[in-house]
Amino acid sequence: MHRLMIPALVAAATLAAATVILVGAPHGVTATGTGPTLAVGTPSLVAGKLQVPIVAQGTAVDPYNGYNLHLRWDPTLFTFSNASATGTVLGQTAFCLPPQHDRDGAGVTLACTSVGGSTANSGLLATIVLTPVSPGCSILHLFTFG
Numbered sequence: 082m083h084r085l086m087i088p089a090l091v092a093a094a095t096l097a098a099a100t101v102i103l104v105g106a107p108h109g110v111t112a113t114g115t116g117p118t119l120a121v122g123t124p125s126l127v128a129g130k131l132q133v134p135i136v137a138q139g140t141a142v143d144p145y146n147g148y149n150l151h152l153r154w155d156p157t158l159f160t161f162s163n164a165s166a167t168g169t170v171l172g173q174t175a176f177c178l179p180p181q182h183d184r185d186g187a188g189v190t191l192a193c194t195s196v197g198g199s200t201a202n203s204g205l206l207a208t209i210v211l212t213p214v215s216p217g218c219s220i221l222h223l224f225t226f227g
Contacts, residue, residue, distance in 0.1 A: 116145045117203055119225045121152075130162055131211040133221065135191075137170060137203050144201045147171070147194030149226050152209055155219035156186040159211040164191050170204040171195040177207075188222075 122134030135150060164180045174197030181190040191207055 115139075115141075115143050117142045119148060119150055119206065119223060121221055121223050122205070124221075129213070131159065131213060133209045133211060134205055135207045135209065135223065137206050139203060142201050142203075144199035146199040147192070148206055149190070149192040150207075151188060151190045151224040153183070153188035153222040153224070154211060155217065158213065158215055158217045158219045160186060160214055161189050162210040162212045164189065164207055164209045166193050166207050168205050169193065169207060170200055170202040171206070172197055172200065174198075 117137035117139040120136055120138050122136045124134070125132045133152065135152070137145075137148070161180070161182055164177075166175045166177045169175050171193060172195055174195050175193050176196050177191065177193035183189065189209060191209070193207065
């Protein structure tokens with residue numbers, strides 16, 4: 082668990098991964114291989130906002146060229162500010178869709194792909210920036226597909 086002291090706020094970040102299983106008719110897209118593990122990195126406070134790095138971890142992974150993630154938090158403690166793929170291991174050719182905000186204000190979905198080829202590197206994928214709105218402690222839940 083990562084603990085970060087923020088003026089008038091204590092934030093605790095804990096990774097909670099989930100797997101989505103699709104039930105029903107077969108879908109037209111399949112994937113094989115072993116990709117990296119996505120995880121919440123060490124959060125930091127910059128200019129009063131919580132920077133939450135999302136990282137790829139693992140060794141001997143098959144090359145990959147994108148990701149789709151969903152991060153959730155307590156909406157009474159944080160609001161979404163922005164997301165950035167600056168510095169991503171996907172390289173300078175990373176293309177990201179605009180972040181999709183959860184209607185309840187408690188999360189965001191982010192998807193990026195590299196149009197310049199695949200990578201097998203570990204490291205930063207994206208940084209999600211949250212704005213503290215009240216004192217308290219929030220668990221961060223990271224969900225990935227696959």
